[in-house]
Amino acid sequence: MRIDIITIFPEMFQGPFSESIIKRGLSKGLVSIHIHQLRDFTTDKHKRVDDYAFSGGAGMVMMIEPVDRCITSLKAQRTYEEIIYLSPDGLLLNQAISNQLSLCENLILLCGHYKGIDERIREHLITKEISIGNYVLSGGELAAAVLTDSIIRLIPGVLNDETSALSDSFQDGLVSPPVYTRPRVYNNWEVPAVLLCGDDKKIDAWKYEKALERTAQRRPELLRDND
Numbered sequence: 001m002r003i004d005i006i007t008i009f010p011e012m013f014q015g016p017f018s019e020s021i022i023k024r025g026l027s028k029g030l031v032s033i034h035i036h037q038l039r040d041f042t043t044d045k046h047k048r049v050d051d052y053a054f055s056g057g058a059g060m061v062m063m064i065e066p067v068d069r070c071i072t073s074l075k076a077q078r079t080y081e082e083i084i085y086l087s088p089d090g091l092l093l094n095q096a097i098s099n100q101l102s103l104c105e106n107l108i109l110l111c112g113h114y115k116g117i118d119e120r121i122r123e124h125l126i127t128k129e130i131s132i133g134n135y136v137l138s139g140g141e142l143a144a145a146v147l148t149d150s151i152i153r154l155i156p157g158v159l160n161d162e163t164s165a166l167s168d169s170f171q172d173g174l175v176s177p178p179v180y181t182r183p184r185v186y187n188n189w190e191v192p193a194v195l196l197c198g199d200d201k202k203i204d205a206w207k208y209e210k211a212l213e214r215t216a217q218r219r220p221e222l223l224r225d226n227d
């Protein structure tokens, strides 16, 4: 899989993409991430990529020309299944969306800034708009990093069997059951005995029961969504 990210802050991705699971996916060659500085695509001599909104109002608006030039140059080289704009008013990200996107070969993520982007970008260039939550970030970069992480961990081979994404919260519509590690007793706080009984069937039943109980307590809307 290939992910192209268009941004005016390329350095923001250095940290998240150079550690842990994303790093592993990159070094195994299972995914490649290409970050494009939007300013490289403007014809403006001051490298400006934003301008005042027609009709006034607070805030600058990202211009269509550099975005179009960047997206057009990428599309000339390969076919993209989705060109995604990260926006607080987009489709709320969930596991099903990440699962679908993880099956794509090529994706473009556009990170917005300022007060928004020229609406014509959304109308003519973007195929999908995604929000990572009902709050406003300073730009789309952190949202793009979150989306990228949630997709890459699903690509076969990125995780090993032990950390398989199939056992993630939300994959079966439930949050994960509690987990424990050594020591068996700490401060008189004990690990549930069933986890030490060695009977896989019993343990699985306990995990399912706990996942169900937790989902009902913490995220009851997930159980309703499954109806």
Ligand code: ADE
Pocket: 086, 087, 088, 130, 131, 132, 133, 134, 135, 136, 137, 138, 139, 140, 143
């Ligand atoms: N850009 C700003 N806020 C955002 C959000 N919540 N999700 C996606 N992109 C954003």
